[in-house]
């Protein structure tokens with residue numbers, strides 16, 4: 022009984038390790054082994070459109086709402102201490118350091134990650150990947166690599182856009198609606214935000230998250246069981262694993278960046 | 283073109299000039315042994331047909347030749363290059379000599395018909411766009427779909443998609459073309475056209491063709507050599523004439539298309555009665 026369980030555990034562990042190996046291989050084969058920048062450029066532009074531009078709406082709308090909520094909540098808390106002028110600083114710091122990279126990554130996993138997995142999975146199921154191979158084109162380079170690069174490039178940009186829109190949304194609520202002096206809002210923010218400490222660290226997070234989400238999405242698509250059921254499971258796994266990984270890595274990165282108080 | 287005269291059969295190329303040779307190959311998928319120490323030879327410049335019941339591994343055999351699957355043991359030689367031992371780069375070079383029509387067509391869904399057929403040419407040559415256009419239109423004309431260039435794969439019928447895929451498979455004029463069930467889903471007219479096309483390509487350009495097909499009459503009419511597979515083994519081989527005269531029961535059943543006989547119609551399973559009894563319904 023116990024042996025049986027132990028055996029199953031071992032089997033699971035082994036297959037997880039193998040999965041890790043395969044995902045590493047995909048990353049290696051498509052990026053490290055043989056980059057082909059010239060051929061890839063048009064493909065990359067197309068993928069940046071699919072992965073980045075099409076995610077823009079959801080990012081902008083969410084950014085605006087989250088900024089507005091932050092402004093409102095920040096105001097109601099800070100007003101009790103008479104320091105509602107600090108709302109600009111609070112909004113900017115929480116967005117730049119945490120919310121922009123994390124929420125963008127979660128939305129990105131749901132919007133772009135799942136689409137990547139489903140697309141690649143479907144290509145596998147309809148033998149398009151196999152037929153690319155038979156034509157003598159490496160699917161790692163043609164299909165996987167542009168999507169990976171597009172994800173790496175788009176995620177930090179989207180995160181920046183999210184932060185900007187969020188700060189603007191908070192200003193809309195705090196300054197235009199609740200009547201905080203706009204000079205105080207912006208000046209406080211300007212004084213409190215440090216470029217290296219806050220903006221750069223937030224960007225680093227976004228780069229890391231973009232890497233993780235795209236890698237998971239591409240791997241799940243490439244490795245899925247090529248049936249409709251397999252694809253739907255892989256898509257779910259992409260969103261779940263990518264979200265968990267983002268939150269986990271967020272803690273690690275935060276501890277590394279801001280932990281040494 | 284296409285009339286089988288004896289002179290035509292006594293063709294220019296001898297049957298013993300071998301382009302692909304499979305030696306003692308064994309292949310297992312999961313626990314199921316698909317090929318058991320199988321050996322066969324594909325003559326150069328000829329049409330070789332692979333036949334056999336559904337699920338015996340005909341598609342698998344083509345994928346093994348294309349290097350998409352690796353055998354457990356044995357060799358797959360293409361002009362003395364052992365395909366399973368090639369590294370990724372050499373494999374891609376070898377594949378430029380091959381064209382494959384997949385059973386499912388496998389058209390690229392994000393490109394229209396024209397770009398699908400042009401894709402191999404664009405990838406492997408530096409031809410100017412006007413020449414690519416001419417080649418693609420010729421290939422599409424050959425399969426009767428020159429008018430469909432602007433359609434997307436989702437707008438094609440099954441039979442049309444397969445013909446586009448065929449045009450794509452031959453767009454680079456490869457040395458070896460593998461057709462996985464090219465006739466399935468074609469109406470009698472298209473079928474006749476395809477049979478002639480495959481034959482013409484083979485004779486005019488000297489392509490080696492490997493055809494997997496269930497359409498016995500069509501296959502017998504164009505193939506120079508036929509292998510019949512069943513249960514992981516070659517159960518018969520020979521020219522169409524030889525096969526037609528075979529009196530082994532297994533082959534007769536296949537050539538005549540009889541439902542009952544030694545070639546199993548069913549995927550391996552316990553006796554039907556036994557399994558039904560186990561379910562308890564008949565207890």
Ligand SMILES: Nc1ncnc2c1ncn2[C@@H]1O[C@H](COP(=O)(O)OP(=O)(O)OP(=O)(O)O)[C@@H](O)[C@H]1O
Nearest residue numbers: 311312316334335336337338339340341342343385
């Ligand atoms: N991806 C796979 N994983 C496991 N088993 C597979 C896989 N693909 C095919 N098989 C098994 O391999 C065997 C041969 O499959 P294959 O597709 O080569 O048959 P086939 O001869 O082409 O049949 P058909 O005439 O129906 O196309 C089948 O029994 C099938 O169950």
Ligand SMILES: [Mg+2]
Nearest residue numbers: 340341342385
């Ligand atoms: Mg098949």
